[in-house]
Amino acid sequence: MSSERTKPNYLFIALSVLGALFILFFGLRAFRAFKKFDGHRPPFPENLQTDVNDIEDWMTIPFISHNYGVPPDILFEALNIPDRENHKKSLKQINDEFFATQDGYVLETVRATILAHQPPAPPDSPNEPGAPLGATPPTTP
Amino acid sequence: MSDFLLTQVINYGAPLLGVILMLGGIGIPVPGTLLVIAAGAFVRQGYLTWYTTALISIVLVVIGDNISYSIGYLAREKILLRFSHTPRWIESEKFFQKWGALSVFFTRFLVTAIAIPVNLVAGTTRFPMNRFLLFDILGEVMWIFGYGGLGYIFGSQWELVNDFISNFGGFALGIILFVIGLRQARVWQLKKQSLSN
Numbered sequence: 054m055s056s057e058r059t060k061p062n063y064l065f066i067a068l069s070v071l072g073a074l075f076i077l078f079f080g081l082r083a084f085r086a087f088k089k090f091d092g093h094r095p096p097f098p099e100n101l102q103t104d105v106n107d108i109e110d111w112m113t114i115p116f117i118s119h120n121y122g123v124p125p126d127i128l129f130e131a132l133n134i135p136d137r138e139n140h141k142k143s144l145k146q147i148n149d150e151f152f153a154t155q156d157g158y159v160l161e162t163v164r165a166t167i168l169a170h171q172p173p174a175p176p177d178s179p180n181e182p183g184a185p186l187g188a189t190p191p192t193t194p
Numbered sequence: 195m196s197d198f199l200l201t202q203v204i205n206y207g208a209p210l211l212g213v214i215l216m217l218g219g220i221g222i223p224v225p226g227t228l229l230v231i232a233a234g235a236f237v238r239q240g241y242l243t244w245y246t247t248a249l250i251s252i253v254l255v256v257i258g259d260n261i262s263y264s265i266g267y268l269a270r271e272k273i274l275l276r277f278s279h280t281p282r283w284i285e286s287e288k289f290f291q292k293w294g295a296l297s298v299f300f301t302r303f304l305v306t307a308i309a310i311p312v313n314l315v316a317g318t319t320r321f322p323m324n325r326f327l328l329f330d331i332l333g334e335v336m337w338i339f340g341y342g343g344l345g346y347i348f349g350s351q352w353e354l355v356n357d358f359i360s361n362f363g364g365f366a367l368g369i370i371l372f373v374i375g376l377r378q379a380r381v382w383q384l385k386k387q388s389l390s391n
Binding site: 065066067068069070071072073074075076077078079080082083086087089102104107109110111112113116119120141142143145146 | 201
């Protein structure tokens with residue numbers, strides 16, 4: 054009876070092993086994320102976003118338009134689709150619905166249109182339109 | 195699913211965010227932390243207003259938590275039929291009466307993966323409702339303002355913050371599991387020693 058009571062409880066051994074695995078796995082991932090995250094200082098308090106690489110598939114045209122200061126009708130016109138039924142759809146939904154054979158077409162078109170139509174950056178801004186935050190301006194030969 | 199929910203949050207704003215967080219509080223698996231961080235960034239971008247977003251989110255997530263607490267509370271009789279006299283049940287009830295407040299508080303924002311089991315156990319062990327509510331609100335305020343604040347500070351780079359925080363949550367859970375395992379191993383060792391003496 055007493056030997057049964059002192060039998061090691063395998064549930065707690067499994068908990069410790071699982072805990073150690075979690076510590077290793079998530080610890081390494083958190084460390085890697087922290088290193089990436091540490092290299093990115095909070096952006097300047099800009100009113101408009103400038104880096105088109107931040108545009109993602111889940112965003113809608115009005116949302117992108119709001120963040121980058123380019124009117125939505127310019128973006129819809131560039132995609133050659135009507136505004137009315139599509140303003141709540143994500144770029145991915147639009148791509149799947151209208152350009153199913155061209156993977157990533159909508160994302161690329163929106164990025165290119167933003168770059169072409171973005172309002173010029175204010176003179177004291179450290180960034181050119183379309184340049185990633187903190188990027189050095191291109192030199193002309 | 196995260197992408198779909200992000201699209202809907204930018205379409206329907208704070209009310210939808212609140213409903214999603216409430217469903218998360220009930221126990222439906224939704225990427226709540228990701229949405230809170232993203233909402234902070236949307237506030238920064240001028241797409242949401244901070245006070246309505248924070249207020250709606252806190253109220254609805256607290257309602258969700260209290261629903262899962264109530265589920266545990268109502269299920270008590272059935273659970274007692276099976277476990278009521280086992281030493282482990284008595285031990286866990288004592289543990290929760292002692293550490294319940296801190297468990298509720300920290301699982302709201304630090305170890306969110308076990309927030310639902312904690313709500314259910316709190317209800318089942320009849321942890322006082324008013325204390326649950328107090329620590330739940332405090333923890334959720336930390337979650338919404340802390341994580342939403344990080345999203346606000348990092349703006350368009352909120353995904354980097356989310357990547358770090360979600361992994362850190364797993365790391366914290368690992369520490370908790372490991373410490374519980376070690377503690378029980380120590381209890382077992384002491385019991386063995388006392389029996390052999």
